Amino acid sequence: MADTGIGASVKRKEDFRFLTGQGHxxxxxxxxxxxxxxxxxxxxxxxxxxxVDTAAAAKMPGVVAVFTGADVxxxxxxxxxxxxxxxxxxxxxxxxxxxxxxxxxxxxYVGDHVAVVIAESIAQAKDxxxxxxxxxxxxxxxxxTATAMDPKAAQLHADVPNNLCYDWELGDKAAxxxxxxxxxxxxxxxxxxxxxxPNAMEPRAAIGEYDAGTDxxxxxxxxxxxxxxxxxxxxxxxxxPEHKMRVIAPDVGxxxxxxxxxxxxxxxxxxxxxxxxxxxxxTAERGESFVSDAHGRDHVSHVxxxxxxxxxxxxxxxxxxxxxxxxxSTFATxxxxxxxxxxxxxxxxxxxxxxxxxxxxxxxxxxxxxxGAGRPEATYVVERIVENCxxxxxxxxxxxxxxxxxxxxxFPYQTPVALQYDSGNYEKALDEALKLAxxxxxxxxxxxxxxxxxxxxxxxxxxxxxxxxxxxAVVGSLxxxxxLWESAQIRFNPTGTAQVLTGSHSHGQGHETTLAQVVADxxxxxxxAVTVVHGDTSQVPFGMGTYGSRSLAVGGSAAVxxxxxxxxxxxxxAAHLLEASVDDIQYSKGVFKVAxxxxxxxxxxIAFAAYVPHNYPKDLEPGLDETAFYDPANFxxxxxxxxxxxxxxxxxxxxxIANWSAVDDFGNVINPMVVEGQVHGGIAQGVxxxxxxxxxxxxxxxxxxxxxxxxxxxxxxxxxxxxxIGTISTPCPHNPLGVKGCGEAGAIAAPAALVNAITDALGVxxxxxxxxPERVWRVAQGAKMAAE
Amino acid sequence: MPTVSLTVNGKSVSxxxxxxTLLVHFLREKLSLTGTHVGCxxxxxGACVVHVNGKSVKSCTMLAVQADxxxxxxxxxxxxxxxxxxxxxxxxxxxxxQCGFCTPGxxxxxxxxxxxxxxxxxxxxxxxxxGNICRCTGYHNIVKAIQAGAQAMKR
Ligand code: FES
Ligand code: FES
Numbered sequence: 001m002a003d004t005g006i007g008a009s010v011k012r013k014e015d016f017r018f019l020t021g022q023g024h025x026x027x028x029x030x031x032x033x034x035x036x037x038x039x040x041x042x043x044x045x046x047x048x049x050x051x052v053d054t055a056a057a058a059k060m061p062g063v064v065a066v067f068t069g070a071d072v073x074x075x076x077x078x079x080x081x082x083x084x085x086x087x088x089x090x091x092x093x094x095x096x097x098x099x100x101x102x103x104x105x106x107x108x109y110v111g112d113h114v115a116v117v118i119a120e121s122i123a124q125a126k127d128x129x130x131x132x133x134x135x136x137x138x139x140x141x142x143x144x145t146a147t148a149m150d151p152k153a154a155q156l157h158a159d160v161p162n163n164l165c166y167d168w169e170l171g172d173k174a175a176x177x178x179x180x181x182x183x184x185x186x187x188x189x190x191x192x193x194x195x196x197x198p199n200a201m202e203p204r205a206a207i208g209e210y211d212a213g214t215d216x217x218x219x220x221x222x223x224x225x226x227x228x229x230x231x232x233x234x235x236x237x238x239x240x241p242e243h244k245m246r247v248i249a250p251d252v253g254x255x256x257x258x259x260x261x262x263x264x265x266x267x268x269x270x271x272x273x274x275x276x277x278x279x280x281x282x283t284a285e286r287g288e289s290f291v292s293d294a295h296g297r298d299h300v301s302h303v304x305x306x307x308x309x310x311x312x313x314x315x316x317x318x319x320x321x322x323x324x325x326x327x328x329s330t331f332a333t334x335x336x337x338x339x340x341x342x343x344x345x346x347x348x349x350x351x352x353x354x355x356x357x358x359x360x361x362x363x364x365x366x367x368x369x370x371x372g373a374g375r376p377e378a379t380y381v382v383e384r385i386v387e388n389c390x391x392x393x394x395x396x397x398x399x400x401x402x403x404x405x406x407x408x409x410x411f412p413y414q415t416p417v418a419l420q421y422d423s424g425n426y427e428k429a430l431d432e433a434l435k436l437a438x439x440x441x442x443x444x445x446x447x448x449x450x451x452x453x454x455x456x457x458x459x460x461x462x463x464x465x466x467x468x469x470x471x472x473a474v475v476g477s478l479x480x481x482x483x484l485w486e487s488a489q490i491r492f493n494p495t496g497t498a499q500v501l502t503g504s505h506s507h508g509q510g511h512e513t514t515l516a517q518v519v520a521d522x523x524x525x526x527x528x529a530v531t532v533v534h535g536d537t538s539q540v541p542f543g544m545g546t547y548g549s550r551s552l553a554v555g556g557s558a559a560v561x562x563x564x565x566x567x568x569x570x571x572x573x574a575a576h577l578l579e580a581s582v583d584d585i586q587y588s589k590g591v592f593k594v595a596x597x598x599x600x601x602x603x604x605x606i607a608f609a610a611y612v613p614h615n616y617p618k619d620l621e622p623g624l625d626e627t628a629f630y631d632p633a634n635f636x637x638x639x640x641x642x643x644x645x646x647x648x649x650x651x652x653x654x655x656x657i658a659n660w661s662a663v664d665d666f667g668n669v670i671n672p673m674v675v676e677g678q679v680h681g682g683i684a685q686g687v688x689x690x691x692x693x694x695x696x697x698x699x700x701x702x703x704x705x706x707x708x709x710x711x712x713x714x715x716x717x718x719x720x721x722x723x724x725i726g727t728i729s730t731p732c733p734h735n736p737l738g739v740k741g742c743g744e745a746g747a748i749a750a751p752a753a754l755v756n757a758i759t760d761a762l763g764v765x766x767x768x769x770x771x772x773p774e775r776v777w778r779v780a781q782g783a784k785m786a787a788e
Numbered sequence: 789m790p791t792v793s794l795t796v797n798g799k800s801v802s803x804x805x806x807x808x809t810l811l812v813h814f815l816r817e818k819l820s821l822t823g824t825h826v827g828c829x830x831x832x833x834g835a836c837v838v839h840v841n842g843k844s845v846k847s848c849t850m851l852a853v854q855a856d857x858x859x860x861x862x863x864x865x866x867x868x869x870x871x872x873x874x875x876x877x878x879x880x881x882x883x884x885x886q887c888g889f890c891t892p893g894x895x896x897x898x899x900x901x902x903x904x905x906x907x908x909x910x911x912x913x914x915x916x917x918x919g920n921i922c923r924c925t926g927y928h929n930i931v932k933a934i935q936a937g938a939q940a941m942k943r
Contacts, residue, residue: 011880011881011883012880012883014888015879015880015885015888016880017888018887018888019863019867019872019879019885019888019891019892019895020823020863020864020866020867020872020876021822021864023823023888025889027822027826028816030817123806123808199923200887200889200923201827201835201887201889201890201921201922201923201924202887202889203826203827253825253887253888253889253890254886254887254889254923254924256923286828286829286833287829507887508886508887508888508924510886676883676929677886677925678886680925680926680927680928680929681886681923681924682926684926684927685923685926708828708829708832709828709832709833709921710830714921714923716920717913717914717915717917717918717920717922718911718914718915718917718918720914720926720928722910722928722931722932723928
């Protein structure tokens with residue numbers, strides 16, 4: 001079993017179908033008699049809707065129906081909800097303006113949904129949408145996060161003065177002020193965490209179906225989170241009981257957070273299926289994805305770090321303004337608060353931290369969780385200021401980190417910003433990363449580059465994240481509308497194969513393999529004898545979906561709990577078959593044994609006996625099928641050190657990544673191949689943010705200027721190097737697998753490492769992301785001219 | 789409506805199409821060959837790459853009528869039953885895919901690259917993939933897979 005068990009790089013079970021074109025993504029599914037939905041979207045950033053005239057459109061060829069906000073309101077379909085209530089620093093809940101699925105009085109961003117045309121073909125639906133006449137009264141746009149609260153800025157929502165959603169704080173301000181008063185040195189930075197567009201390669205899609213015979217709905221969706229989507233659709237928007245709604249999220253082509261949320265399009269398709277009595281299908285074009293997928297990041301921050309004369313951190317304070325976009329998306333409010341400010345301790349022992357966050361509305365697409373969600377923003381703040389502290393103190397960047405790291409014997413470690421870190425060994429990761437990066441050889445490489453007229457720089461990022469979201473009681477006390485446990489069911493078949501039903505959802509992470517590996521290893525089965533089922537609310541008991549690197553830490557732990565139940569029952573069956581007492585049965589990897597003897601039964605024999613109970617314990621139920629719900633005791637805390645080495649051509653401004661070295665601590669690793677792949681992908685997204693990607697709205701008009709792959713620069717193969725990856729392991733002490741989660745690490749670590757490297761090369765304190773060739777060239781030329 | 793006749797994965801097919809129908813839509817909707825994906829509307833992403841007369845082509849940039857008389861191979865036509873094409877096998881072996889959405893286009897591009905350049909360097913591979921975007925893998929393993937696939941295709 002060693003070659004396929006826990007810890008082995010088992011090749012993925014899902015790959016055959018993906019490689020042969022036999023995956024089933026939502027747009028690959030077609031329903032008999034289906035119609036096609038096309039959304040008419042707002043061309044304006046902000047406007048009053050005086051009138052929508054659909055009469056001409058309704059008469060166009062192939063049109064089945066046209067619906068507007070008025071139709072939705074008349075049918076009592078609710079608006080989209082935000083599932084997390086943040087209490088502001090005055091004890092009040094955040095502002096939660098209505099978010100209609102089709103706009104009724106106003107549009108608030110370019111791409112806002114105004115009407116939907118349902119037709120026999122998508123071409124006919126598009127043609128008809130052009131015949132809809134909308135009378136808009138244009139209003140001024142407000143796109144700039146930093147100035148959205150300006151009293152002169154346009155107001156988006158009637159009861160949200162100054163566009164301020166909430167003004168929130170965390171930490172001990174008095175202690176921070178006292179520490180700053182006696183500091184030997186204070187380092188300061190103003191930082192922008194650029195807005196990003198997630199861009200999973202599969203565009204979002206939805207198919208709504210209604211069955212009049214059973215009065216029930218089915219919604220196929222590109223969701224990371226099918227049960228929660230069902231819950232929101234039923235309980236908050238459509239008023240349909242959950243047993244009348246089935247949500248299926250089949251193969252999903254990447255999510256990165258953008259597919260966690262409940263969107264207008266899936267609601268409209270599901271609702272409209274009953275109205276038109278036919279299935280309704282919608283598939284986003286890429287242009288629609290750009291304007292209507294929830295965006296990520298978009299923070300403006302000021303950070304200050306107080307140090308003593310040796311560069312020991314005394315206190316940190318951070319002020320952040322975070323954009324929410326035009327409306328609150330499903331989890332928007334918690335991203336810049338509980339997923340951000342709670343990580344500002346980083347890997348360090350600063351005894352006091354204070355953070356103030358103001359969330360603002362702007363006339364832009366909603367902003368919500370994107371790969372890492374809050375933690376990349378926190379790491380960017382911490383690792384950029386730490387780098388600047390090193391420069392101010394003239395300390396080696398590795399040395400200042402070492403001086404301030406939480407020591408390996410200090411765990412569990414209570415930070416000043418709420419979290420209690422479970423385990424870690426930050427110095428070891430740094431040491432390994434320095435080796436991997438050949439830090440000793442760096443000065444020679446820099447000198448050699450200088451001979452060629454190139455600027456070489458090196459940058460560190462010692463990140464930490466809180467994953468495995470999350471203990472239900474904790475998130476409940478912080479405002480979450482759901483518990484964040486996970487479920488798993490293990491169904492044994494009579495002939496000894498098994499199915500695992502998980503409430504997590506795989507959209508590229510390889511659960512079909514890794515979860516099968518866990519279950520197969522513990523039950524003594526071959527990986528091929530285990531099938532993972534996910535993404536269908538009518539099959540899986542319940543679930544909270546996949547995001548925040550929770551699938552294995554929480555979902556995998558639920559599977560282990562279900563295995564424990566299987567084993568407990570199996571022991572009773574084995575004791576009966578082996579004529580021994582239950583207490584004498586020992587279980588290991590698929591074999592039940594009478595202690596101290598060679599009498600044993602395999603789990604396959606036990607499963608068979610459970611389904612063919614001819615010789616069976618009297619009071620025991622037949623069958624071998626167990627369900628478990630697992631609520632984690634804490635978050636898990638993956639951490640690591642990434643080192644980026646860059647070379648800049650001052651004549652072109654092009655930054656080349658010369659080396660990327662990463663040492664991560666994910667606790668125990670189930671499948672190293674899959675974990676490495678996750679790290680690679682994360683780094684690429686972080687590099688994208690730092691060098692290439694930036695979502696730009698026109699400040700005057702609110703038009704999205706980066707609305708396609710021609711303007712939004714996605715990382716391509718020749719933008720990236722091959723990576724040097726290493727791992728260390730401090731197992732998570734509080735989940736049964738000892739795993740911590742690896743999905744977001746690269747995206748969290750990379751931007752700070754890269755910008756630290758670029759500013760090092762250029763000899764400046766900051767450069768805005770994305771550090772495009774033009775921006776770098778300007779700085780390089782400026783620096784050069786100054787030197788000449 | 790115009791009629792097109794072409795050979796897809798070795799089978800002759802013909803059908804009526806609207807003049808504006810793109811090859812990718814013809815493959816996906818008329819022939820139910822859904823392995824060819826649509827990832828963008830500006831011909832940038834490469835999720836739709838197929839072979840037309842042996843050369844890789846973005847099937848979202850070609851009208852179905854332009855493929856009249858051509859030999860088209862899609863991802864569904866690459867494997868020999870349950871036996872993967874060496875390039876497909878290399879992607880599996882080297883974990884060159886995650887969500888799998890870009891994968892058909894990547895594999896079809898890769899096979900065309902190797903037909904032109906039997907032993908591509910890392911740089912060659914990265915440059916060739918200019919027209920294919922993958923959001924999941926960071927390309928590291930795709931590059932490895934393509935180089936290994938090139939070796940395997942020689943055998
Ligand atoms: S769909 Fe053809 S290049 Fe994107
Ligand atoms: S594997 Fe997901 S886009 Fe490439």
